[in-house]
Amino acid sequence: MNLKDIIKSRYSVRSFTKKNVDIEIIKEILQISKCAPSGGNIQPWKVYVVTGNAKEKLIERALSNYDNGVQEKIEYEIYPNPLDEEYRKRRSECAKDMYAALSIEQDDIESRLTQIRENFKFFGAPVGMIITIDKAFAVNGWGHVGMFIQNICLSAIDNDMGTCLQESWSIYPETVKDVLNIPDNEVVWCGIALGYPNLEHPINNYRTSRESIDKFVTFIK
Ligand SMILES: Cc1cc2nc3c(=O)[nH]c(=O)nc-3n(C[C@H](O)[C@H](O)[C@H](O)COP(=O)(O)O)c2cc1C
Structure with a gap:
């Protein structure tokens, strides 16, 4: 495939299917992804690759939090509060389409919560990643990490795999740090589920839309 x-x-x-991902492929994806640019070449990204028992333990603890309504002190706000109408509309459309793909009705809160719960199983992916950044960095540094993360998502496809980025993991920073031994000077920004897509599952058969470029580009002569 071309770019x-x-x-x-x-x-x-x-x-995801149950097919395991060879550790050498994971390393190759990370080798390519680290070619991402960063201001001053500071390379502020940190990645924790989670498989095997560590993944099971993390999932067990996160699901226990979720099922028992545990709330941890979050390290950043996922969305601005309040979220402007323009953005809110896109977010609800995206959720509506996802639940429609799963035949979950709008008022079926229980089924929606069960689907959200899948986040804390890395959606069944054989590999989980936790992406962190030093707390000292503000928005500029986070932007650099974003470029690195996008490289992971694209390199995964180049290896016949797929990903889901997961800010959901940021709601349990204490658990993630405890299980994975992550120092407290790092912010748990997001997770990544990585593996081979289960193409039989309806959730993988819908696609999100994008605005036309006129909506967000200003050409100035
Ligand atoms: C930083 C980041 C965090 C995300 N976190 C989640 C998440 O926690 N759970 C989830 O199901 N999707 C998550 N997503 C996926 C977005 O919902 C998705 O990218 C968006 O709806 C566009 O759909 P697409 O990725 O299929 O093109 C996240 C995406 C990004 C960029």
């Missing part, structure tokens, strides 16, 4: 096709074919994969 254009890889970018266009990326989507958030939320169901």
Whole structure:
């Protein structure tokens, strides 16, 4: 696939097959992804690759939090509060389409919560990643990490795999740090579920839309 096709074919994969990912492929993806640019070449990204018992333990603790309504002190706000109408509309449309793909009705809160719970199983992916950044960095440094993360998502496709980024993990920073031994000077920004897409699952068969470029680009002569 050429770059254009890889970018266009990326989507958030939320169901994976049980097929394991060779550690050498994970390393190769990270080797390529680290070519991302960063201001002053500071390379502020940190990645914790979670498989095997560590993944099971993290999932067990996170699900226990979720099922028992545990709330941890969050390290950053996922969305601005209040969220402007323009953005809110896109977010609810995205959720509506996802639940429609799963045949979950709008008022079926229980089924929606069960689907959200899948986040804390890395959607069944054989590999989980936790992306952190030193607390000292503000928005500029986070932008650099974003470029690195996008490289992971695209390199995964180049290896016939898929990903789902998961800010959901940021709601349990204490648990994530405790299980993975992550120092407290790092912010748990997001997780990544990585593996081979389960193409039989309906959640992988819907696609999100994008605004036309006129909506967000200003050409100035
Ligand atoms: C930083 C970041 C965090 C995200 N966190 C989650 C998440 O916690 N759970 C989830 O299901 N999707 C998550 N997503 C996926 C977005 O919902 C998705 O990218 C968006 O709806 C566009 O759909 P697409 O990725 O299929 O093109 C996240 C995306 C980004 C960029």
